[in-house]
Amino acid sequence: MQQGVENADCLSLAAGLVDPQTLPVELVKEAADQILTPETGPFALQYGTTTGSDGLRDVFKDYLSELEDGSPLAASLPAGQIMLTTGSQQLLALVSQAIFNPGDICLVAAPTYFVYLGVLDGVGAQTIPVHTDGDGMCPQALDEKLAELAEAGQLHRVKMVYVVSYHDNPAGVSVSNERRPQLVSTVKKWSQDQQIFLLEDAAYRELHYDGPRQRSLWSYDDSYSRDEDQTVILSQTFSKSFSPGIRVGVGVLPRQLLKPVADLKGNEDFGSTHLSQNIVASVLQSGAYAKHVQRLIDSYREKRDAMLAAAEEFFTEIPGVSWLHPQGGLYVWMTLPDSVPTGFSSRLFEQATSVDKVMYVPGELCYPSSWEERPTNQMRLSYGVLSPADLRESMRRLAAAVNTVLAESAS
Amino acid sequence: MQQGVENADCLSLAAGLVDPQTLPVELVKEAADQILTPETGPFALQYGTTTGSDGLRDVFKDYLSELEDGSPLAASLPAGQIMLTTGSQQLLALVSQAIFNPGDICLVAAPTYFVYLGVLDGVGAQTIPVHTDGDGMCPQALDEKLAELAEAGQLHRVKMVYVVSYHDNPAGVSVSNERRPQLVSTVKKWSQDQQIFLLEDAAYRELHYDGPRQRSLWSYDDSYSRDEDQTVILSQTFSKSFSPGIRVGVGVLPRQLLKPVADLKGNEDFGSTHLSQNIVASVLQSGAYAKHVQRLIDSYREKRDAMLAAAEEFFTEIPGVSWLHPQGGLYVWMTLPDSVPTGFSSRLFEQATSVDKVMYVPGELCYPSSWEERPTNQMRLSYGVLSPADLRESMRRLAAAVNTVLAESAS
Numbered sequence: 001m002q003q004g005v006e007n008a009d010c011l012s013l014a015a016g017l018v019d020p021q022t023l024p025v026e027l028v029k030e031a032a033d034q035i036l037t038p039e040t041g042p043f044a045l046q047y048g049t050t051t052g053s054d055g056l057r058d059v060f061k062d063y064l065s066e067l068e069d070g071s072p073l074a075a076s077l078p079a080g081q082i083m084l085t086t087g088s089q090q091l092l093a094l095v096s097q098a099i100f101n102p103g104d105i106c107l108v109a110a111p112t113y114f115v116y117l118g119v120l121d122g123v124g125a126q127t128i129p130v131h132t133d134g135d136g137m138c139p140q141a142l143d144e145k146l147a148e149l150a151e152a153g154q155l156h157r158v159k160m161v162y163v164v165s166y167h168d169n170p171a172g173v174s175v176s177n178e179r180r181p182q183l184v185s186t187v188k189k190w191s192q193d194q195q196i197f198l199l200e201d202a203a204y205r206e207l208h209y210d211g212p213r214q215r216s217l218w219s220y221d222d223s224y225s226r227d228e229d230q231t232v233i234l235s236q237t238f239s240k241s242f243s244p245g246i247r248v249g250v251g252v253l254p255r256q257l258l259k260p261v262a263d264l265k266g267n268e269d270f271g272s273t274h275l276s277q278n279i280v281a282s283v284l285q286s287g288a289y290a291k292h293v294q295r296l297i298d299s300y301r302e303k304r305d306a307m308l309a310a311a312e313e314f315f316t317e318i319p320g321v322s323w324l325h326p327q328g329g330l331y332v333w334m335t336l337p338d339s340v341p342t343g344f345s346s347r348l349f350e351q352a353t354s355v356d357k358v359m360y361v362p363g364e365l366c367y368p369s370s371w372e373e374r375p376t377n378q379m380r381l382s383y384g385v386l387s388p389a390d391l392r393e394s395m396r397r398l399a400a401a402v403n404t405v406l407a408e409s410a411s
Numbered sequence: 412m413q414q415g416v417e418n419a420d421c422l423s424l425a426a427g428l429v430d431p432q433t434l435p436v437e438l439v440k441e442a443a444d445q446i447l448t449p450e451t452g453p454f455a456l457q458y459g460t461t462t463g464s465d466g467l468r469d470v471f472k473d474y475l476s477e478l479e480d481g482s483p484l485a486a487s488l489p490a491g492q493i494m495l496t497t498g499s500q501q502l503l504a505l506v507s508q509a510i511f512n513p514g515d516i517c518l519v520a521a522p523t524y525f526v527y528l529g530v531l532d533g534v535g536a537q538t539i540p541v542h543t544d545g546d547g548m549c550p551q552a553l554d555e556k557l558a559e560l561a562e563a564g565q566l567h568r569v570k571m572v573y574v575v576s577y578h579d580n581p582a583g584v585s586v587s588n589e590r591r592p593q594l595v596s597t598v599k600k601w602s603q604d605q606q607i608f609l610l611e612d613a614a615y616r617e618l619h620y621d622g623p624r625q626r627s628l629w630s631y632d633d634s635y636s637r638d639e640d641q642t643v644i645l646s647q648t649f650s651k652s653f654s655p656g657i658r659v660g661v662g663v664l665p666r667q668l669l670k671p672v673a674d675l676k677g678n679e680d681f682g683s684t685h686l687s688q689n690i691v692a693s694v695l696q697s698g699a700y701a702k703h704v705q706r707l708i709d710s711y712r713e714k715r716d717a718m719l720a721a722a723e724e725f726f727t728e729i730p731g732v733s734w735l736h737p738q739g740g741l742y743v744w745m746t747l748p749d750s751v752p753t754g755f756s757s758r759l760f761e762q763a764t765s766v767d768k769v770m771y772v773p774g775e776l777c778y779p780s781s782w783e784e785r786p787t788n789q790m791r792l793s794y795g796v797l798s799p800a801d802l803r804e805s806m807r808r809l810a811a812a813v814n815t816v817l818a819e820s821a822s
Contacts (some may be wrong), residue, residue, distance in 0.1 A: 012623040015536050016772075017457065017458060018456055018457070020453040020454075021453070023452065023453045023456040023457065024456070025447050025448070025449060025452030025453060025456060026447075028443075028452070028456060028686070029443065029444060029447035029452070030448055030695030032439075032443040032444075032447070033443075034442065035446070036436050036437075036439055036440035037436070040434060041434065041437075041439070041440070042431040042432070042434045042436060043431075044436070044656055045434040045436060045439060045654040045655070045656040045657065046428065046429070046431055046434065046654075046655060046656050047428060047650075047655040047656060048656060085680075086497055086679075086680040086683060086684070087680055087681060089678075089679070089681050090679060090680040091681070093678055093679045118677075118678055119678045122674075122675070122678045239458075243456040243457075243686075244456070244457060245455055245456040245457050245458060245459060245685035245686050246456065246684060246685075246686050246687075247682075247683060247684040247685070249678065263533075264533070266529075267500075267504055267529055267530045267533045268497075268500070268501060268504045268679070269496075269498055269500050269501040269504070269658065270498060270500050271496040271658075272497060272658060272659060273656065273658040273683075273684040273686075273687055274495070274655075274656035274657075274658070275439070275654075275656050275657050275684075275686075275687065276684055276687070291439065295662060344436065377422070
């Protein structure tokens with residue numbers, strides 16, 4: 001991506017950053033001022049605990065109850081099963097270190113969050129894709145894949161299923177309401193002899209623009225209401241809904257994972273930034289956070305609409321192009337004709353970045369499969385950073401690049 | 412330690428915490444207010460880079476030059492070899508993950524920082540103690556140990572030597588000026604065929620109360636001035652000298668470690684708290700940090716003096732007791748008669764925590780050797796948290812407990 005980054009006049013649809021315009025500068029300043037008094041300041045500037053501020057964990061528990069309206073699990077969750085991390089990335093990394101031995105298997109949606117594929121690679125896990133469509137990972141496909149692995153004597157190596165459950169990165173797809181309990185029960189069905197965890201990455205949960213809110217996959221794991229081992233790891237973050245730079249992620253952990261993950265985190269850093277945790281607790285408790293999220297939603301909805309309108313305007317005429325209409329998150333997933341590869345070494349990537357001055361993420365980066373099996377004609381287009389006007393302009397440029405490549409291949 | 416923690420009237424000489432009274436609440440508030448403006452706030456609240464804020468790395472480089480007066484290495488150090496982490500703990504953990512395979516060997520001072528022993532255990536490294544006295548790790552003993560390992564065909568497994576170079580945890584000992592270059596050259600001497608790193612943990616560097624300041628071991632690694640592999644990893648932190656709760660550690664990495672460590676950190680968390688890094692850069696640049704450190708030094712010197720005076724007052728009469736006089740840091744290291752074990756299950760520990768109401772860290776926790784080989788009659792006494800008056804009272808209680816145990820064993 002160096003090409004695009006070094007190119008100042010290149011408009012980037014590639015970065016997964018949040019919009020700098022809507023970062024809560026004033027809110028954080030107010031919260032910091034409130035915390036940094038002679039009474040409460042020393043506490044925030046001292047070491048916290050490895051698993052994080054009790055204050056924030058208590059407040060988060062209440063907040064989770066709201067998000068899960070209807071589910072009793074959040075209300076009865078012991079705050080000790082909540083862990084605060086350096087962004088949700090650290091939670092993903094720590095649970096992966098705790099769960100996988102080299103050669104173990106993780107089943108993942110396809111496409112999926114490519115940074116997590118790197119984490120899995122780092123712990124030596126094999127990744128196996130599970131068929132995924134506009135309703136998210138397909139429970140029947142998951143069941144069949146697990147049956148296949150059992151048949152092959154490989155079930156004991158399967159340690160986790162990874163799902164980005166809301167408006168996922170890269171495709172903007174959410175798991176449908178119908179599939180949520182099905183995914184949980186399918187994982188439990190194949191966990192009779194040994195534990196398979198379901199890692200629910202809910203990073204984009206709160207960036208939800210249309211339609212009714214959904215309960216988490218976690219809320220369907222009724223083992224949390226019983227005195228037994230639990231299946232779903234819920235990972236959330238304040239990076240997308242508030243600020244990535246304060247690095248506050250939060251996870252709900254099955255109780256059998258608490259000690260191994262806390263031990264790893266103890267060795268890793270003794271705990272994440274206590275000051276940031278106090279800031280988040282303060283805005284959550286005051287209600288300022290909820291108001292901020294509502295403003296964010298309004299702003300990102302407008303940007304999403306701008307990108308979809310521009311897609312309509314510039315791509316409808318190009319045969320063989322389609323794209324998904326996300327109800328939240330930061331990404332539009334676009335598929336080009338088979339004849340137009342999008343990878344870093346493709347003609348399109350060169351034309352887009354060097355001539356038309358627009359950057360995107362090649363879709364092939366987001367697949368767990370071997371390179372030969374990956375679709376090569378897709379793109380992740382982020383509307384997080386650019387203004388509506390720049391989004392339109394970048395989509396115009398991208399369409400121009402696609403048209404150039406199509407014209408070349410036709411000639 | 413649960414005993415002491417649950418005991419509200421127990422005075423703790425155990426916690427390695429910094430003094431809450433001198434935490435820079437007002438300074439952090441001012442810095443946060445300066446940063447959280449519409450112009451600069453969005454930058455601080457956005458993702459930074461994995462290796463940390465360029466601003467802080469540049470300012471730290473200048474600060475390191477000051478600390479190393481006389482050494483040209485800091486002035487010519489590329490800022491890209493500086494990495495910002497979640498406290499120095501994360502730096503220690505990441506370099507250990509990058510360097511060690513299970514079964515590899517780390518040579519360490521004895522006693523040494525016991526938390527790092529846990530990190531080494533976590534990556535499967537063996538630890539081998541090197542003779543250490545009041546001038547720090549003994550270079551000749553290091554040389555002999557390495558010769559022994561070479562003789563035994565084990566040199567290829569030795570990957571690192573770990574030294575807390577200033578006012579160490581637990582003994583308050585600094586490596587003498589004479590030994591600093593000797594330790595570096597000894598490690599280099601045995602690194603001809605394969606790399607041995609020297610990890611210099613300089614966490615207590617700035618808490619220096621008496622005598623001339625010392626250059627780091629790192630400053631003697633002249634490979635930093637040449638186009639070749641480098642030996643010393645320098646680890647520093649703002650936890651002791653500023654605030655643990657903002658979690659800002661900083662390391663200087665040999666260039667051949669940059670990519671492996673940055674890759675691990677990328678998987679782990681994408682980078683530590685950007686807001687905290689901006690706060691530290693602001694106070695370093697304004698000079699407020701230097702003034703704060705001077706105030707800290709004055710305050711801790713007074714507490715150290717109070718503890719040493721109380722040791723004099725209450726322990727001089729007890730035969731067979733001795734203690735070191737630290738010139739900095741947070742700890743006094745005390746040795747009792749051989750007949751008074753200090754461990755968690757000892758009579759002294761019970762008497763001290765349950766009857767006399769005072770807590771300490773048993774010295775035997777701080778040794779890498781097997782349990783049978785560890786001295787059992789030492790204690791780490793921290794003067795970080797308590798006031799001078801409470802320090803005197805806790806030393807009075809501790810002496811009372813020791814006297815009780817001695818009287819029992821005499822009867």
